[in-house]
Amino acid sequence: MSEADRQDQMGDATREKLRQFIARIERLEAEKAELTTDIREVYSEVKAFGFDSKVMRKLISLRKQDVNERAEQEALLDLYLGALDD
Amino acid sequence: MSEADRQDQMGDATREKLRQFIARIERLEAEKAELTTDIREVYSEVKAFGFDSKVMRKLISLRKQDVNERAEQEALLDLYLGALDD
Amino acid sequence: MSEADRQDQMGDATREKLRQFIARIERLEAEKAELTTDIREVYSEVKAFGFDSKVMRKLISLRKQDVNERAEQEALLDLYLGALDD
């Protein structure tokens, strides 16, 4: 299928919308990739400072689990409180 | 080992440094998680607009590969040029 | 738990099966390790011959990417065609 044919399939406005979606997603992904780089760099500093970066990762992961569990507890509490309203 | 004992093992300054590293990393990861949410929301819009989000993901992924490939081509060229200097 | 006790937990046939699985996996991993060695040796030859092995690695990696990219293009095409069926 030629380029001209394909253009016939999709209106200008729709094609423009498609471009915008792609641009937004790619922008967000680029920012996300930057953050990944930033995090890696902090871990490099961690190591340079003398901490064990593997242990540090474990620490962070444990803290995240705690946060998640706490959030679940609160969700459960909300459920209970909501049930009392009934 | 008690909490007090453990505190004896690490100077105040070092503990403070540790806290700072953790705070920085957790901040960056929080921002990253937000972006993940943002991206997901855009894909929702994409679908609501009538595009096939699976196709869209594939498109984005192909475009990323193209960019990477181009970057690698340049890296290869640099390698060639560097090799010629030897 | 003693060795004798453990033997009670698993029938002879099952233990034999376990040994066979382990043997097969270890055999395959040994072959894989040999190939890794072979590849490393070829790169040594490459360097001895006067080629830049870093450049060579990049070349190989780019060729692999090309193959992958082609496969993904086809996958995208399939997606398009599938989407048209809906």
Place this chain on the structure above:
Amino acid sequence: MSEADRQDQMGDATREKLRQFIARIERLEAEKAELTTDIREVYSEVKAFGFDSKVMRKLISLRKQDVNERAEQEALLDLYLGALDD
């Protein structure tokens, strides 16, 4: 730089040699990829048979460590024996 120019830089024999190196490496890497697939398939069988594939992986890894340690012991022994010859 055009294709013709680049061909001027490298003799026919050298270019042929380059192609051979690439072919050898790519052949070896293809075989290695097959083995990776084979190993994955065996783990699938392991799981289908009812063993815990994660435990199995750990087991294999421990046995490999043992082998490595044994190899180190032998190397150490060789060192001692060699020292006695002096």
Place this chain on the structure above:
DNA sequence: TCGGAAATCAAGACCC
């Protein structure tokens, strides 16, 4: 030869 950086690979999370 050692340590760090990067690729690779499998496990887990998460969404559809």
Place this chain on the structure above:
DNA sequence: GGGTCTTGATTTCCGA
């Protein structure tokens, strides 16, 4: 529940 994304761990490669 199927498939994709992400994370975590292992391995591999290169430079000092």
